[in-house]
Amino acid sequence: MSRIALLTVGACVVAGTVGCSAAGQSSSEKDGRTVYIGAMFDLTGPFAPVGTAERQAFTLAVAQAERDTGIRVRTRVEDSRTSPDTAVKITREFLRDKVSAIVGPTPTQLCDPAHRLTDASRTPMFCITPFPEKTTPSLFLVDAPRVTLVGDVPARFMQKRGWRRVACIYTADAGGKGYADAINQAAPKYGLKVVASESFQQGDTDLTAQLTKIRAAKPDVVYSCSSGANLIAVLKGMAQLRMAQPVFAGHASVNYDIAHLAAPNLPPGGLFSDASPVLIPDQVPSGMAGAAKAKQFADAYVKAHGGKRPDTVAGYVADTVAIIAQAAKAAGSTDRKSLARQIEKTCGYEGVLGRYCFSPANHRGLASESNMIVRWTPTGTFTLTEVLSSQNAPAPSPSAG
Amino acid sequence: MNAPVLQISDLVAGYGAADVLHGIDLHVGGGEVVCLLGSNGAGKTTLARCVAGLLKPRSGSVTADGDRLDGLAPSQRVRRGIALVPEDRGLFGGLTVADNLELGGFRHGRRHAVDRLPLVMDIFPPLASLLRRSAGTLSGGEQQMTAIGRALMADPRYLVLDEPSLGLSPGMTRQILKAMRALADDGIGIVLIEQNAALALGVSDRAAVIQRGRIAVTGSARTLMSDPMVIHAYLGGRGSV
Amino acid sequence: MSETAQFLITGVVAGAAYALLSLTWALVRKVSGQLFFLSGSMVVLGVLGTNALTERGWPMAPAVVVVVASAGAVTFAVDVLILRRIARQTELSGTLVMLALAFAMDELLSLGFGPEPRQLAPAVPGPPVSFLGASLQRQQLLIVAATAVLITALVLAGRSRWGKAMRACAENPTGAMLVGIHPTAVRTVGLIIAAALGALSGVLLGPVAAMGASSGFLLSLKGFIAAALGGWGFLGATVAGLFLGLTESLTAGYISSDLKDVVSLALLLLVLLGKDSIRLRRRVRNVRVSDDRREAPLPSHSVTD
Numbered sequence: 001m002s003r004i005a006l007l008t009v010g011a012c013v014v015a016g017t018v019g020c021s022a023a024g025q026s027s028s029e030k031d032g033r034t035v036y037i038g039a040m041f042d043l044t045g046p047f048a049p050v051g052t053a054e055r056q057a058f059t060l061a062v063a064q065a066e067r068d069t070g071i072r073v074r075t076r077v078e079d080s081r082t083s084p085d086t087a088v089k090i091t092r093e094f095l096r097d098k099v100s101a102i103v104g105p106t107p108t109q110l111c112d113p114a115h116r117l118t119d120a121s122r123t124p125m126f127c128i129t130p131f132p133e134k135t136t137p138s139l140f141l142v143d144a145p146r147v148t149l150v151g152d153v154p155a156r157f158m159q160k161r162g163w164r165r166v167a168c169i170y171t172a173d174a175g176g177k178g179y180a181d182a183i184n185q186a187a188p189k190y191g192l193k194v195v196a197s198e199s200f201q202q203g204d205t206d207l208t209a210q211l212t213k214i215r216a217a218k219p220d221v222v223y224s225c226s227s228g229a230n231l232i233a234v235l236k237g238m239a240q241l242r243m244a245q246p247v248f249a250g251h252a253s254v255n256y257d258i259a260h261l262a263a264p265n266l267p268p269g270g271l272f273s274d275a276s277p278v279l280i281p282d283q284v285p286s287g288m289a290g291a292a293k294a295k296q297f298a299d300a301y302v303k304a305h306g307g308k309r310p311d312t313v314a315g316y317v318a319d320t321v322a323i324i325a326q327a328a329k330a331a332g333s334t335d336r337k338s339l340a341r342q343i344e345k346t347c348g349y350e351g352v353l354g355r356y357c358f359s360p361a362n363h364r365g366l367a368s369e370s371n372m373i374v375r376w377t378p379t380g381t382f383t384l385t386e387v388l389s390s391q392n393a394p395a396p397s398p399s400a401g
Numbered sequence: 402m403n404a405p406v407l408q409i410s411d412l413v414a415g416y417g418a419a420d421v422l423h424g425i426d427l428h429v430g431g432g433e434v435v436c437l438l439g440s441n442g443a444g445k446t447t448l449a450r451c452v453a454g455l456l457k458p459r460s461g462s463v464t465a466d467g468d469r470l471d472g473l474a475p476s477q478r479v480r481r482g483i484a485l486v487p488e489d490r491g492l493f494g495g496l497t498v499a500d501n502l503e504l505g506g507f508r509h510g511r512r513h514a515v516d517r518l519p520l521v522m523d524i525f526p527p528l529a530s531l532l533r534r535s536a537g538t539l540s541g542g543e544q545q546m547t548a549i550g551r552a553l554m555a556d557p558r559y560l561v562l563d564e565p566s567l568g569l570s571p572g573m574t575r576q577i578l579k580a581m582r583a584l585a586d587d588g589i590g591i592v593l594i595e596q597n598a599a600l601a602l603g604v605s606d607r608a609a610v611i612q613r614g615r616i617a618v619t620g621s622a623r624t625l626m627s628d629p630m631v632i633h634a635y636l637g638g639r640g641s642v
Numbered sequence: 643m644s645e646t647a648q649f650l651i652t653g654v655v656a657g658a659a660y661a662l663l664s665l666t667w668a669l670v671r672k673v674s675g676q677l678f679f680l681s682g683s684m685v686v687l688g689v690l691g692t693n694a695l696t697e698r699g700w701p702m703a704p705a706v707v708v709v710v711a712s713a714g715a716v717t718f719a720v721d722v723l724i725l726r727r728i729a730r731q732t733e734l735s736g737t738l739v740m741l742a743l744a745f746a747m748d749e750l751l752s753l754g755f756g757p758e759p760r761q762l763a764p765a766v767p768g769p770p771v772s773f774l775g776a777s778l779q780r781q782q783l784l785i786v787a788a789t790a791v792l793i794t795a796l797v798l799a800g801r802s803r804w805g806k807a808m809r810a811c812a813e814n815p816t817g818a819m820l821v822g823i824h825p826t827a828v829r830t831v832g833l834i835i836a837a838a839l840g841a842l843s844g845v846l847l848g849p850v851a852a853m854g855a856s857s858g859f860l861l862s863l864k865g866f867i868a869a870a871l872g873g874w875g876f877l878g879a880t881v882a883g884l885f886l887g888l889t890e891s892l893t894a895g896y897i898s899s900d901l902k903d904v905v906s907l908a909l910l911l912l913v914l915l916g917k918d919s920i921r922l923r924r925r926v927r928n929v930r931v932s933d934d935r936r937e938a939p940l941p942s943h944s945v946t947d
Contacts, residue, residue, distance in 0.1 A: 474819075476824060484820070490817075492813075493813040496813065505821050507823060552820075
């Protein structure tokens with residue numbers, strides 16, 4: 001069944017997707033009741049697994065946003081092919097087509113050049129990545145800054161577990177280096193030391209040389225500073241070298257497909273990562289922001305996609321679309337500048353990832369409240385193992401896994 | 402008609418829009434050497450390719466021992482006893498001489514190759530010491546012997562040689578042509594396509610001149626050797642051999 | 643101390659994988675002179691197809707047979723429908739066609755199986771083994787053994803009558819026709835065998851490395867580098883593959899992991915710039931490992947390895 005769905009998605013992509021979007025045709029956006037969103041996802045290239053999942057979430061999110069707000073959403077979806085040049089080209093086309101807002105791109109190296117164009121034309125762009133350090137008047141992000149998300153959060157957890165010596169194995173691209181920088185910055189704040197730092201090329205599957213050097217540095221924990229299936233290469237290499245240390249997975253590896261691949265390769269010390277409400281809707285403590293919405297979205301997603309579960313990236317897309325639609329409704333207009341200003345006024349909106357509060361000074365929105373840490377299981381799922389509260393107040397947490 | 406003969410009748414052939422051959426009639430019987438003379442572009446190689454099955458004629462026919470060869474691929478013609486030694490020799494440079502020879506008998510199976518090899522060694526004794534050499538490292542004359550030897554491995558009844566003397570010294574050429582004569586005496590029909598007429602005519606029974614796609618002169622080799630036009634065009638102005 | 647052993651053993655295993663990938667390139671080059679850019683796609687098909695079947699409950703052996711046969715069938719269709727129809731006027735146009743087919747095949751794999759990477763269960767389950775002070779996955783031992791077996795089989799097949807006939811076709815298609823070999827049929831058979839070997843390589847490598855549709859091109863490139871570096875012969879490609887694997891591993895181990903890929907790309911540049919300067923030759927019985935289609939006598943070059 002999912003194969004048919006995939007082939008359909010593929011056919012839609014090939015045919016140019018406007019006809020496949022849930023919104024379909026609608027009248028001009030000047031009537032304030034139709035907001036035109038241009039979206040780009042990596043449907044081909046190394047980020048294709050991420051992009052395809054985003055695309056699926058997007059369709060669902062658009063339908064939900066229309067239902068929730070009564071605004072019509074017109075969409076145009078393009079394949080950014082994990083290529084910065086393509087992302088720039090698509091951005092130009094979207095701007096020419098006068099979109100109200102842009103969702104995407106995802107990889108850091110695509111967001112950087114693309115958002116410079118949208119800044120010039122003051123069109124709000126939501127990159128689906130936490131990595132740009134600074135936001136600009138038109139760039140919005142739906143997650144905490146890089147250092148916080150992929151630096152502080154892991155570091156706090158490692159400190160809590162008493163793992164002082166950290167080894168970082170990172171991909172030699174913008175994303176991987178972002179992780180490495182983040183943990184290097186965060187480590188001293190929590191009394192940790194980065195004792196080894198080795199790089200590899202995206203897609204490399206034999207990391208034994210790098211891991212041998214890491215093993216020699218005797219770390220307490222290995223941080224997989226990479227995205228996607230690169231984590232699997234790390235796990236396999238560690239298994240081969242009989243390294244038993246616990247592993248902390250990179251934020252962009254956290255999804256059910258990778259969990260399935262990781263399940264037979266779990267290290268004896270355990271595999272951990274951060275988790276968003278939408279990833280583990282059944283385990284989120286009920287008081288936590290985003291719990292209710294996450295459950296609702298996850299149920300709808302599972303129903304729409306034949307049992308497939310959404311991940312954090314799907315949550316990004318869902319919340320992004322919802323925020324844009326909400327802002328369009330509140331502003332009573334879908335013109336790009338009013339939209340941007342309205343988004344900046346949005347505070348208190350609860351999405352599937354948590355509660356958002358934007359402001360002119362804060363384009364990131366997601367208030368970093370608690371961060372959940374999960375342990376990956378041999379059945380390809382996640383078990384909540386720790387809740388890190390930003391106020392250091394005791395948080396509801398099951399016994400450590 | 403029971404006498405073995407390779408018959409080319411009214412052959413018209415060409416490449417693209419133009420015709421190169423405009424109706425060629427030629428025949429060679431078993432045990433005959435027929436020399437085909439002509440300058441570059443006259444159509445000699447085109448004719449050879451038609452006989453071998455590398456080029457499909459537009460009209461006319463090639464018949465071997467009464468059977469028409471229309472539509473037969475080169476590999477099938479090999480089975481019918483037709484072998485061509487092309488102008489560039491067509492050797493497999495990366496393989497050894499032994500391999501090249503062995504492959505000549507490819508269609509006939511391994512045992513056949515084992516049986517034929519001594520015969521080929523008899524005809525070209527120098528090959529015996531070259532068997533392990535890579536074909537690409539041979540001299541011109543050695544390559545020619547290998548190429549002809551390879552064609553002989555298939556036990557042909559008719560052998561077409563396209564410019565065998567190309568790049569060879571006169572001494573080497575004489576050796577090769579002498580071997581051809583010996584083969585003909587054993588019953589093989591040989592078509593010798595040549596520019597170097599002097600030596601070739603010496604071992605031929607009959608000859609023909611092809612000019613601009615047509616047979617201009619035909620007759621016994623001796624007759625052509627004293628034909629003034631032939632002398633002027635192909636024998637360097639003198640009738641000497 | 644055991645670090646050196648680990649780097650060396652890792653290098654050998656990586657080298658075996660390189661060699662495995664390069665064998666299909668060498669085979670197709672020998673048989674038809676073409677550049678087999680589809681090799682990576684076939685490897686990926688091996689992984690994705692076997693994974694798809696085993697996840698539906700198929701036992702490993704029949705799944706592998708079906709997948710390998712499918713790879714052959716797909717390549718046969720590509721050859722008959724596309725490759726044969728395109729007159730190979732120049733090597734460049736033939737290469738471009740092969741490249742385009744490889745990209746198209748990767749797209750089809752992505753559409754059919756999804757873009758997510760997949761892995762296979764190891765053929766030999768169990769913990770890693772120790773070998774001369776280094777640690778190896780059992781599957782890696784299998785890869786090295788299988789590579790050795792395949793290379794031997796290919797070299798022996800190349801010396802058989804049929805093997806020589808296939809090589810003859812690449813050397814001189816006209817000459818081959820004149821002795822009764824069908825170059826077209828031979829080309830097709832060569833492609834099918836190469837595709838099947840590629841899929842088999844995927845089945846061998848799948849437990850060691852998760853692969854997705856987008857992995858295909860990089861795998862192709864690695865095979866190309868090893869085959870080109872080794873002069874397009876089976877033994878040459880093997881030695882080149884080992885050389886690449888060891889160089890990469892030692893570079894990553896002792897110099898810097900950042901430079902690992904730079905090394906292999908630099909070596910490829912060397913090959914492309916100075917084709918005659920690195921060539922492998924074996925003087926045993928004048929059997930030439932490297933492929934040379936010139937018919938003039940060779941200039942005498944010193945032997946390098």
